Amino acid sequence: MKKPQPGGGQIAVLIVLFFLLVWEAAVSLSQIPVYLLPAPSRILQTLFEHPQLYAQASLLTLGEAFAGLLIGLLAGVLIASLLTLMPGLEEGVMTLAILLKSTPLVAIAPLLTIWLGFGILPKIIITALLTFFPVLVNVLSGLQKAENHHLELFHSWHASRGEVFRYLRAPNALPYLFAALKISAPLALIGAVVAEWTGASGGLGRVMWLAYTNLNLPFLFAAIFILAAAGMSLYRLTVWLERRIIFWQSHPEP
Template sequence: MAQRLLQEATKAPARPRQRQTIGWPQALRRALPAAGYVVPPALALLLAGVVWELWVRIEETPVYIVPRPTVVLDRWFGDLGFFAKEGSVTLMEAMGGFALGSAVAIIAAIAMAHSRFVEKSFFPLAVLVKVTPIVAIAPLFAIWFGFGTMPKVLIAGLLAFFPVMVNGVVGFRSVNPGALDFLRSLRASPWEIFWHLRVPSALPYLFASFRIAIPLAVIGAVVAEWFSGQAGLGAVIIVAHSNLDMPTLFSAIVTLAIMGIVLTILTTVVERRLVFWHESTLAQ
């Protein structure tokens, strides 16, 4: 009986059933809200590109200083396979670092959320790592771990660690006191309280931190490639900068921007699937 009450009290609310409306096809109805998110930034990006193109043409700026957007796009589309290959290397390093950093951060957040002593002991160390410039750590990791994938993954993980840990501590502690008292009255075990109450409470905070940590992991992978990379977009940027090849450099930046946008969209989609019951998702 207690187990059944526990499950009913802690399960996430069911997804509200949408009304069946008569009118446009369902696919078109779904496309209209999506267009509201895509069209404004696309128009702003197009306007920025037009202004950039006109400014470079009017000022007659040399291509080795600032290339025109049309030149950059021509370079990018002309060697799309190359940028996709190098981008996949950076993506693998960034996602490996994000997974590693997030896993360690969540474990640390659980420990800190349950123990003030652990928080007081280890939180200052996490802050120390956070405030240390990544450009000072990357060369050391290249010396210690070589020029393979490992130093890039570790640097990406370091940057992803802190936001996930901080949000995780807040999330695991942000439980409903009434629900907590109710579970304790049912003699729920610490594991049941953690799984049925603390984890759902922490999910919105964790996904918010993921949207910050994923771009940071990409930045960490690129910075690490500057010092110990023979492949990846970071290495492409360094070589292009040395050769004053601005179209290639800007094309690498375009690839990184697309990568960041796609990863952020995927994170948001997963969040809406898993945390559909939270007010932060319902308000979107």
């Protein structure tokens, strides 16, 4: 009888645990000062000693990230759909999108903070700008890559442009959409944190900034651990949704 093989999720957990054990041993054996590199046990102790602080900061940052991701996702899908139905607009719109993508967000974030204040709105806008471009490019590629013989078949049925889009192009673009989400979901967390660094009253970015200015590395790494766990969870959630929504495709076991 063939032995069951461990799934990808189990292997990922084992790799992370192995990495943390090596980190712990290296810090202990080398006696690295805590202000240079804290051990994982010290970082976890910090998390357990300040659960309310990190819970409130995490909720705020995750809320900003989700809101920005949703706006970036909707904007990317809508504009990609518009460019597919009206291809004459593609060159001009994509030029503007590339210019926006090429602009450093670390330069835009302080301006938005000055204009809109220290609330969550600037953070959501920065996150949306960061996640918008991958969604736009991937979804547009998926919508435009319909097979010629499928298009000819729809044309032989005298299908309208809207029907071709709904029944052929949109299903064809779903794998590209989820590929974009696998990139954009972790990026949303980065966007929210970077925006919080430029000025915020709360959130993991503010916790990290205050810890950095005080050389409190256990506090800093505790926030990094939360962000890493959130990023991995978002990626796994995206893979899970992909497996259930695009059920007609074969997927490797997670």
